Amino acid sequence: MxxxxxxxxxxxxxxxxxxxxxxxxxxxxxxxxxxxxxxxxxxxxxxxxxxxxxxxxxxxxxxxxxxxxxxxxxxxxxxxxxxxxxxxxxxxxxNEAWLGEFHFYVDERVIVPRSFIAELLRDGLAPWVDDSEQIISVLDMCTGSGCLAILAAHAFPNAEVDAVDLSADALDVAERNVADYGLQDRVRLVQSNLFEALEGERYDIILSNPPYVDAESVDALPQEYLHEPELALGSGADGLDATREILARAADHLHPGGLLIVEIGHNREALEAAYPDLPFTWLQVAAGDEFVFLLRREELLEKY
Missing domain, CATH: 1.10.8 (Helicase, Ruva Protein; domain 3)
Structure with a gap:
């Protein structure tokens, strides 16, 4: 049967x-x-x-x-x-998702939260951040449900956080989650195609879990994943279109000594082949050291 x-x-x-x-x-x-x-x-x-x-x-x-x-x-x-x-x-x-002890409202307007960056924020990005209280500005690029922006606001108690997404629908969901945590005064929601609406803004830390699924993998996704917004999954033939744009413009939006932290799924080999001169630091998470990279502003400036 x-x-x-x-x-x-x-x-x-x-x-x-x-x-x-x-x-x-x-x-x-x-x-x-x-x-x-x-x-x-x-x-x-x-x-x-x-x-x-x-x-x-x-x-x-x-x-x-x-x-x-x-x-x-x-x-x-x-x-x-x-x-x-x-x-x-x-x-x-x-209509709920969990990242550690944090609970978020979700529906089909946003991708289901599951970022490895959440693990890193539990310890305030130590040891790459010496003093979490010294961080005063954070950008969460491609925020979706707002989950990483909310985690960042908790990890860095003195920080103002910008949560950016292209999707107005996603920002509606993020607004609900930000309100649930009472963070309206510290988390600003911004509709933008990556950095387009952030002219002149600078941050101590830029976090991003952007779309990163390559075209071949998008075509092979199980049916469950097709309920998620297509905009939040695929990113060009090799899955790196959004990451390329972030790499190209991040230095202009970081303070001296600022950090860029990006999740890229299973694309480490392709990314390193595309950027052989960038000294990526690959951060250890539960699944290994192939999914999240860190670059300092000064390392980006040597390339851009």
Missing amino acids: SALHAFDDTHELRTLRDWLRFSVSAFNEAELSFGHGSDNAYDEAVYLALHTLHLPLDTLEPFLDAQLTARERQALLDLLRRRVEQRVPAAYLT
Whole structure:
């Protein structure tokens, strides 16, 4: 029986344990793609069930043998059907995404937050930033939901943060998240095609998680990723169009000693081949040292 038809048999499911087993089986049978908050069927099934039942996301065991009410069963069934039949990412089903302890509202106007730069901000970009309180200006380029701008505002308590995106829809989502954290006085939202609307602005740090998926990979993306804004994914044939523009103009928008930190996905080899004279520093994150680079303003000036 296919995963689609398996939903006809859910009347036999009673406890949360029953529903979790069923969900994992349905997800695996449908060969869902993960990567928008979890990386496997079990973790996603647990998250979706606990969220739908309004239970603490970090507490499962006490509720496993609890029976669901008819209304709860219907709510969970409706959500699971959308996940399997429409391949909607979990974050869009729940309208929430997490980066560490930080929670953000998301919908299909923005890419689901999953930046490695978030890991680096937990420690205030140490050791490349000696004193987080000395940072007074940060730019988050291609802000999307505003997640990195918000994390930067927390990491650098004295900084004013500009959060820039080309998409007005994305900035509407970012505005909601900025307001949720009470940061309207410190995070400025700017609609701009990269640096176009930032004439004369200078920053201590520029962060960016720009579009970086190459054309071949865009064509091969699982259906889940096609729910995300195309503008936030692809960036030319080799995935580096936005990164090239950032590299070309970043030095003009950095203070002396300022840092540029950019996430580029799986494009390290292509980037180093395109810029053999730039002394990229590759930063260590959970997945390795191939995804995020750092350059100082002075290193960029030697090239531009």
